[in-house]
Amino acid sequence: MTPPAGRKSVLVFRELPADQLNRLQQAHEVVIADPRKGADAFFAALPGVHGMIGSSFTIDAALLDRAPQLEVISSVSVGVDNYPLAALHSRGITLCHTPGVLDETVADTVFALLMATSRRVVELSVLVREGRWTRNIGEDLFGVDVHGKTLGLLGFGRIGQAVARRAALGFGMPVLYHSRRPVDLARHAPELQGRAAHAPLDELLVRSDFVVAMLPLSESTRGMVDAGVFARMKPGAVFINGGRGATVNEEALLAALNHGTLRAAGLDVFQTEPLPTDSALRLHPRVTPLPHIGSATFETRHAMAELATTNLLRALAGLQPPAVFDTAAL
Numbered sequence: 482m483t484p485p486a487g488r489k490s491v492l493v494f495r496e497l498p499a500d501q502l503n504r505l506q507q508a509h510e511v512v513i514a515d516p517r518k519g520a521d522a523f524f525a526a527l528p529g530v531h532g533m534i535g536s537s538f539t540i541d542a543a544l545l546d547r548a549p550q551l552e553v554i555s556s557v558s559v560g561v562d563n564y565p566l567a568a569l570h571s572r573g574i575t576l577c578h579t580p581g582v583l584d585e586t587v588a589d590t591v592f593a594l595l596m597a598t599s600r601r602v603v604e605l606s607v608l609v610r611e612g613r614w615t616r617n618i619g620e621d622l623f624g625v626d627v628h629g630k631t632l633g634l635l636g637f638g639r640i641g642q643a644v645a646r647r648a649a650l651g652f653g654m655p656v657l658y659h660s661r662r663p664v665d666l667a668r669h670a671p672e673l674q675g676r677a678a679h680a681p682l683d684e685l686l687v688r689s690d691f692v693v694a695m696l697p698l699s700e701s702t703r704g705m706v707d708a709g710v711f712a713r714m715k716p717g718a719v720f721i722n723g724g725r726g727a728t729v730n731e732e733a734l735l736a737a738l739n740h741g742t743l744r745a746a747g748l749d750v751f752q753t754e755p756l757p758t759d760s761a762l763r764l765h766p767r768v769t770p771l772p773h774i775g776s777a778t779f780e781t782r783h784a785m786a787e788l789a790t791t792n793l794l795r796a797l798a799g800l801q802p803p804a805v806f807d808t809a810a811l
C-alpha cells in the first residue's frame with residue numbers, strides 16, 4: 482500500500498522502546514515485523530519499504546533485491562558486519578549506525594570480563610552457591626592481579642580507548658595497542674599520553690598479561706586471532722574478546738586453553754550466536770562466557786535506539802543523519 486503524501490514506509494525489524502517507536506509513527510507508516518519471530522510479515526513488507534531500523538539480523542544482497550524502494554537502513558548497533566556493504570553502496574542505500582553512545586558501557590563489560598577471569602569470580606561464586614566453601618580456599622583457587630599488569634589491545638577505536646582509560650587511569654596498567662595506524666593521543670585521547678603506546682603485534686603479544694580483542698569484523702580481521710597469535714602470547718596470559726566472535730579462530734583458542742599456556746578467556750562474542758549448546762567453550766572451566774551483552778544496559782540500549790531513530794528520520798527527510806557508515810570505506 483502506498484503511504485499518504487509526505488509519509489514513507491518504515492519497517493521496524495527489532496523491538497524499539499515505545500518513545501522511539503512513537504517518533505517514527507508520528508512521521509511515517511510503520512510496520513513492525515521481527516523476522517526471528519516470523520518471516521512472513523517481514524518479507525511481505527519489503528517491496529514497499531523506504532526505511533528499515535533494527536539490529537542482530539543478517540541482511541544480504543538477495544534480501545535487498547526484494548526491497549527496490551529502500552533508501553536507508555538504520556542499524557541499532559555500532560557493528561555493521563551483518564549488512565552487504567558493497568550492495569548497499571552500489572544501490573546508493575544509506576547505512577546508519579550508533580557509534581559513540583555505547584563506548585563506556587561496552588568498556589565496562591570488557592572490564593567485568595577482565596576481573597571475572599583473573600579473579601575467577603564466576604567459578605568461586607558457584608563454589609559458594611553449591612555449598613562447597615567448607616574451608617579457606619587454597620592456592621589452587623587463587624587468581625592473579627589485574628592492577629599494574631600490562632594490557633594489550635587489538636583494535637584501538639573509541640571502545641578500545643575507553644577500555645584503555647579504565648586500565649591506565651583506574652588500575653595503573655601500562656597499555657599497548659595494535660591498530661592499522663598509531664592514534665594521535667594528544668588530539669584524541671590526551672589522558673592516555675605517556676600511558677598507552679602503539680606496538681607491533683609481536684611485541685604486544687610477548688609483553689601483555691591481558692590481550693583484549695576489540696576488532697570490528699571485516700575481511701581483513703576475520704580469523705585474525707589464530708593459532709599463531711595465541712602461540713606468541715606470554716605464558717599465563719588472559720584473552721578477552723569484546724569485539725566480534727569471527728575475528729577469533731575458536732579451535733585455536735580452545736587449543737591454547739587446553740594445550741598452550743593461556744590462563745583463561747573471557748568472551749562476550751562468538752563465531753555463532755547464540756552459542757551452540759555443543760560448543761566446547763560453553764562449559765570450559767577456564768572460559769567465562771557472556772551472551773553478547775556489551776551494550777546491554779537500559780540507558781545505553783535506549784541511547785542507541787534514540788540515535789538510530791534520529792538517523793532514520795533525518796535520512797528519510799533528505800537531511801544528513803548524525804551517524805552514517807561509509808559503505809565505501811572497507
Ligand code: DGY
Binds near residue numbers: 559561583775
Ligand atoms: C554493536 O553495537 O555492534 C554491539 O555489538 C552491540 O552490543
